[in-house]
Amino acid sequence: MAKGDDAVMKKRNKAIRKRLHKHSESSTAVSARVAAIIASKKRRKSGKRRMCEGMCFSLPTPDDPFNDRHEKKDLKGKEPKKKMSSQDDERGFVKGKSAALRNGTEARNVTLEQKNEKVVNLMDEQKSSMISMNSLGQKCLVDLEEKVKVIRKKGEHGQHGWACENLNHPSKFLIMCLNSIENALRHDGSYISEEDKPLFVNEWGVEFWKYYSSGKDILETSGPSSTVEQVAWIVSTAADTIARKEKEGMTFANPFLLFIVPSQEKAAKVRSICKPLKALGIHTVSIHPGASLDHQIQGLKSCEPEFLVSTPERLLELVTSKAIDISGVSLLVVDGLERFSNGGYPDMIKSIRQSISGTPLTVVFNDCFNHASVPLVQNLLSRSIYRLSLSDTIASLSSCIVQSVNVCTSEEEKLSKCIQILDQTYGNQLFSQPLKVLYIFVKDSNLSKLAAALKIKGYSVSSDSSCTISNFNDSEMKPAVSMINIEQISTADLEEYEIVIIPSFVLPIDSYVHVLSRMARHTVNGVLHSFLTKENAAVAGPLTETLEQCGQAVPEALRNLCLTAPMWEQ
Structure with a gap:
């Protein structure tokens, strides 16, 4: 075969191999993410890294969170060098050389001190403040010392020993709980606000949240028993506390909230308000004389509710039979005090209170301004309290005096x-x-x-x-x-x-x-x-x-x- 024919054959075979190789690559195509990684590796090996990949060689560390101790390349374009004459160049060289010989070590020390001081100042600023989001989604600076503080005290607030202070604003989770309750009630048609305002801007609720955050007991003296808005704020605030405690690694073996109501109808109403919180991990159980005792005992054995809504007589039966443990309740709410002021209810309420260890945060809705209810209120609220009332009547302002x-x-x-x-x-x-x-x-x-x-x-x-x-x-x-x-x-x-x-x-x-x-x-x-x-x-x-x-x-x-x-x- 002629030499020219051999060269032509080699060229043809090379083209065939190239075509086959290209076909095999297309059949085993990798994902976009893997292709990007491969391309980045090739650029890094060839020395053609992009500017955004500059951190690949110097990651921040706890000792150097702002990466100031490493030499960073200036991402901005360099200014064009100014042309200098030979005499100026020589003068500058001599001047720079003499300055370096004269101040070399001192200049380097000053630069290091400035950088270290900058790092310390920035770290102090980061510790002293943090960026948080308010309820309207706007960024705001929040002092860490004024953030949620948890003060643990032995023997206080049930088995969990908590007293919370939150001096800023309600959390996002609390607002989410309120919105979930409002959407569910509006969907069912059972909640119609007269002012047509969302729950999270309710005036009473905001005041309740402030007093609750202080850790003091609350005496509500507006007049009637609890409303939908009031119950929604109470259970949402309790759910927010549970969520924060679980983030800290705390578990709840007993109900966190005990809501005592005067009747079966009121228990069903309160449970319907708490029901939307089930999707957020808050389980509510209603106990009342309308169901058999054995059925409720079996139901309590199969679940561990965070919220317990009950009438006093049925709750005492379950506590006496040891079907439920309420010793670790951290938030006690007593609603409808006028009904409990008569008959044997005061003794029942006292027995329930004695079954709770420690001093849980207590909220009492005092809808009875008769002086006969004062001893019962004094038994429930033995510590310093906050009076919460949106009514300016004499009876409301002078309640329990x-x-x-x-x-x-x-x-x-x-x-x-x-x-x-x-x-x-x-x-x-x-x-x-x-x-x-x-x-x-x-x-x-x-x-x-x-x-x-x-x-x-x-x-x-x-x-x-x-x-x-x-x-x-x-x-x-x-x-x-x-x-x-x-x-x-x-x-x-x-x-x-x-x-x-x-x-x-x-x-x-x-x-x-x-x-x-x-x-x-x-x-x-x-x-x-x-x-x-x-x-x-x-x-x-x-x-x-x-x-x-x-x-x-x-x-x-x-x-x-x-x-x-x-x-x-x-």
């Missing part, structure tokens, strides 16, 4: 009873902390006589403007006793005083209502004592109406004084 009205025959009897109340307060051993007592006087009253009587009892009256009374012996165990003039009522801070005494009732009824609605804001043990004589018959009628509006017992002597009021006016 006992109004004691005494009609005396002489000024000496009034002074004697005023001192007796003070002695009883000192000798009262029912309260863990001393109560604060306040006397309210008028300018022409017998202030000097009372001060002299208190000095005989061993008290000392200070001469300053506040007229504070204190005892030299065991003063730390005594309540703080103060005196103010009637003209100071509008500016005085009355919310810390549990006991207020008005020795001479000559103040207007508006001032009396002002004191009643602003005293004892953080306790359910408030008492307002008033002393009248026949000379005060003109205010007996308005005072009687105020007592009746607040559901307080009206003394017979005060009613008789009302009958004599026209005679005194003449």
Whole structure:
């Protein structure tokens, strides 16, 4: 075969092999992701890396989170070099060389110190603040110290020992729970908002969330029993707490929320509000006398609910038979206190409360302004509380404050009873902390006589403007006793005083209502004592109406004084 033919044959065979190789590659095509990895590897081996791949050789570390200790290439285009003459070039070379010889080590040290200082400052800023998303989806800086704080205290808030503080805004999960409940209720047609506002902007709910985050008990005194919006905020806040605790590795062997209701209908209503949370991992069980006890026992054995809604009588039956353990309940809600104030319900509520270990955060809906419900509320709320009410009525603002009205025959009897109340307060051993007592006087009253009587009892009256009374012996165990003039009522801070005494009732009824609605804001043990004589018959009628509006017992002597009021006016 000629040499030319051999060359032609080799060329033809090479073309055939190339065509076959190309066909085989197309039949075994790789995915786009693998092809990208292969291409990146080829570029890296050939030295043609892209600028975005610059971090392949210097990843950030905990010691160097901002990668400042590695030499980074400037991603910006370099500025064109300025042309220099030979003389300038030579001068610059000599100058640079001498500067380097003179300051070489010092310059490098200064540069390293600046870089290290920059890293420390940036790390401090990162620790002091973080970027979070608010409920509207906007970025905002949040102080880590003001973020959710969990303060663990032994023996408090059930078995979980938690007291939470959240000083910013409700979490995304809480808003998601509220939206889930609202969408489900609107779909069923069982929820129609009068203002047509979403649940997460409900005024009551926002106030509840603030008080709940503080870790204090809550007394709700708006009037009626819990509404749909109120129940939705309570269960959503509890679900949010469970979610945060589970992220911290905490588990719940017992129900987290115990919702006590007065009837089967109310239990079904509360459970229907909680039902949409099942998709988010929150299981609710309703217990009431409408179903057989054995059926409910079997149902409780097959599940571990986070929320438990029950009537008191059926719950006691299950607790007595050890079908359910409520010792680790962290949030207790008592709804419909008016129904529980009669019959044997107070004893049932006390037994349920005793079955819960520790001090769970308690929410009480007090729809009964009768003074008969005060002992039950005091049993449930033994710690410092927040009063939550969107109503500005006298009955709502003065809920659980006992109004004691005494009609005396002489000024000496009034002074004697005023001192007796003070002695009883000192000798009262029912309260863990001393109560604060306040006397309210008028300018022409017998202030000097009372001060002299208190000095005989061993008290000392200070001469300053506040007229504070204190005892030299065991003063730390005594309540703080103060005196103010009637003209100071509008500016005085009355919310810390549990006991207020008005020795001479000559103040207007508006001032009396002002004191009643602003005293004892953080306790359910408030008492307002008033002393009248026949000379005060003109205010007996308005005072009687105020007592009746607040559901307080009206003394017979005060009613008789009302009958004599026209005679005194003449």
